[in-house]
Every structure is written in structure tokens, then in C-alpha cells.
Amino acid sequence: MIQRLAIIGIGLIGSSIARVAREKQLAASIVCADRSQAHCTEALALGIVDAASTDPADAVAGADLVIICTPIGTYGAIAKAIAPALAPGAIVSDVGSVKQAAILALQPHLPAHVHLIPGHPVAGTEHSGPGAGFATLFDGRWCILTPLPDTNAEALTRLEAFWQGAGSNLATMTAEHHDRVLAITSHLPHLIAYTIVGTAADLEDQLQAEVIQYSAGGFRDFTRIAGSDPVMWRDVFLNNRDAVLEMLGRLHEDIALMQRAIRIGDGQTLQDLFTRTRAIRRGVLAAKQA
Ligand code: NAP
Numbered sequence: 001m002i003q004r005l006a007i008i009g010i011g012l013i014g015s016s017i018a019r020v021a022r023e024k025q026l027a028a029s030i031v032c033a034d035r036s037q038a039h040c041t042e043a044l045a046l047g048i049v050d051a052a053s054t055d056p057a058d059a060v061a062g063a064d065l066v067i068i069c070t071p072i073g074t075y076g077a078i079a080k081a082i083a084p085a086l087a088p089g090a091i092v093s094d095v096g097s098v099k100q101a102a103i104l105a106l107q108p109h110l111p112a113h114v115h116l117i118p119g120h121p122v123a124g125t126e127h128s129g130p131g132a133g134f135a136t137l138f139d140g141r142w143c144i145l146t147p148l149p150d151t152n153a154e155a156l157t158r159l160e161a162f163w164q165g166a167g168s169n170l171a172t173m174t175a176e177h178h179d180r181v182l183a184i185t186s187h188l189p190h191l192i193a194y195t196i197v198g199t200a201a202d203l204e205d206q207l208q209a210e211v212i213q214y215s216a217g218g219f220r221d222f223t224r225i226a227g228s229d230p231v232m233w234r235d236v237f238l239n240n241r242d243a244v245l246e247m248l249g250r251l252h253e254d255i256a257l258m259q260r261a262i263r264i265g266d267g268q269t270l271q272d273l274f275t276r277t278r279a280i281r282r283g284v285l286a287a288k289q290a
Contacts, residue, residue, distance in 0.1 A: 002027040006063035008056050008078055010034045010043045013095045014069030015133030018048040020166045023135045033059035042130045057085040068094040072101055073235040079109035088113040091155050095121055099146045099175035101239035115155035118146045126227040140288055143168035146175040183243035187236055193225035
């Protein structure tokens with residue numbers, strides 16, 4: 001069991017961790033820090049933390065597990081602020097959607113006497129803030145840890161046990177591999193959704209109104225993803241540039257093939273692709289990740 005869990009950023013992911021830690025008794029005490037006093041007050045009112053502060057150094061003092069749950073762009077300043085207050089032997093982890101950039105931002109500031117083990121629960125919604133979290137968010141979802149070559153084995157086991165207690169399936173891989181996989185499974189789909197909804201937003205007024213009225217035709221599924229937090233996603237694209245650009249290049253090529261198939265009336269090419277993609281959807285359902 002964790003004695004003192006410190007969560008930096010009590011939004012969707014941070015508050016979900018607090019809720020599940022509370023419910024499953026994964027930590028004896030739970031404290032949080034958030035730059036927003038209103039979020040600190042809300043977390044206390046929800047009863048999901050024992051103490052809350054706008055100063056991250058306050059929250060991490062005496063903590064044996066610190067989980068950073070803020071947008072990636074904030075990591076450097078947070079690591080700098082908490083470094084002097086971190087207890088020897090503490091595990092410092094995070095939930096950021098990009099891992100190489102997370103390590104680059106955190107590692108230089110952290111003292112040698114703590115264990116940095118980056119993580120990413122592959123679970124979320126398009127909502128933000130302490131009220132958006134829920135205790136079952138991680139249930140049956142994957143949590144990917146990207147330990148460093150010299151990560152302490154005992155610390156890794158403790159962090160794995162924490163996430164297992166939260167209901168997650170655990171995987172470990174290198175940060176580089178994580179960033180390539182997530183570029184295609186998460187980052188590119190968000191980019192496509194943001195773009196297509198942006199395209200619709202630029203249509204002339206009459207057409208735009210009809211897009212919303214008839215959105216059940218498929219568009220609404222894109223609007224859900226495109227309703228995700230703007231700051232978080234800005235930071236994802238700025239911090240996973242190479243992998244996203246590589247996958248975007250492949251997508252451009254494949255869209256050109258579709259464009260050609262439609263232009264020349266090549267129904268076989270269209271049907272072949274749609275048959276393969278249907279099988280992938282069935283695989284997602286079978287893996288209970290739908
Ligand atoms: P969120 O709901 O907006 O929560 C982030 C919280 O951190 C907010 O309360 C925010 O306050 C606060 N914050 C921002 N900058 C801060 C700073 N410098 N110091 C202290 N607190 C600060 O976002 P989220 O969806 O939980 O995402 C948090 C992290 O989880 C991101 O790194 C993201 O990549 C990762 N993640 C997200 C998802 C998802 O689906 N949403 C899934 C997996 C991983 P303000 O509201 O005032 O900015």
C-alpha cells in the first residue's frame with residue numbers, strides 16, 4: 001500500500017486516480033496540488049483527497065508516490081518546483097500521452113534519490129476537471145509504463161501493483177516505442193477529428209447548421225473526439241512531432257489511394273479496405289477495448 005499519494009493536477013485523470021485509490025484503498029492518504037484554487041476546493045468537497053494545495057512542493061513532501069497529471073507542457077516547471085521537496089526513495093510517475101518528451105522534461109530536474117517511472121493509462125474521455133473523473137475509468141484498460149534502463153525493479157513492481165489495483169492491465173515498453181504506437185492509435189485519430197470538425201465549421205452557414213442537425217450520420221463521433229481538451233492536445237502534438245508526422249505521411253498516401261479509387265470507380269479497392277477495417281473493429285470489440 002502507498003502511504004502518501006500526491007497527485008499533481010486534479011483534472012479528469014488525476015481525480016480518477018484519486019477516486020479509485022480512495023475506493024480500493026490503494027493509499028493511506030491522498031493529497032493533490034492544482035494551479036487552480038477552485039479545483040483544489042472542488043477536490044476537497046468531493047472527498048477524494050485529504051489535502052489540497054496550489055503549491056506542488058507542499059503536496060509531494062513526504063509522498064512515496066507522486067503522479068503528475070497535468071498537460072505535458074507544464075512538466076519542466078513542475079519538476080523544478082517539486083525537486084527539493086521529494087522524499088528519498090519516492091516514485092515519481094506521470095500519465096502524459098507522450099513519453100519521450102515527458103522524460104526529457106522531468107529527468108534533468110529530479111534528484112538522484114527518487115525513482116522516475118513514466119506511465120500512460122490508455123483511458124480517458126473528452127471531459128476535463130475534477131468533476132469529470134470516475135473510479136472505473138481504468139477498469140480493463142491498458143496502462144503502459146516506460147521504465148528507464150536503470151529503473152529500480154522494486155519501485156517498478158510497486159507502481160505496477162498500484163495500477164493493477166486501479167483495475168488496469170499492465171504493459172511495459174520503451175518510451176520511443178510508446179510514442180510511435182500512440183501516434184497511430186490516439187494522436188492521429190484526434191488530429192483527423194479536429195481537422196474534419198474544423199472543415200465543417202468553415203462551411204457556409206446553411207450547410208453548417210445541417211451538419212449539426214444530421215450529425216448522427218457519422219460526424220458526431222468525430223465531434224466527441226474533437227471536443228477534447230485543447231491545451232492537452234496542443235501539447236501532445238508539439239511533443240510527439242516526429243512520430244505524428246511519420247504517421248500523417250502514411251495517411252496522406254493512403255488517402256490519395258482512396259481518392260484515386262473513387263475517381264476511377266475502383267469499387268474493389270474500396271471494398272477490400274472496408275472489409276479489412278471491419279475485421280479490425282471486430283478485433284477491438286473482442287479485446288473489450290470498445
Ligand atoms: P484536465 O482534466 O484538464 O486536468 C489537468 C489539471 O491540471 C487541471 O485541473 C489543470 O488546471 C491542472 N493544471 C494545469 N497546469 C497545471 C500546473 N502547471 N500545475 C498544477 N496544475 C495544473 O486534463 P486531463 O485530461 O486529466 O489530462 C492530464 C494529463 O493526462 C495530460 O498530460 C494528458 O496527456 C494525460 N492523459 C489524458 C487522457 C484523456 O483522455 N484526457 C488520457 C490519458 C492521459 P486548469 O484546468 O486550470 O488548467
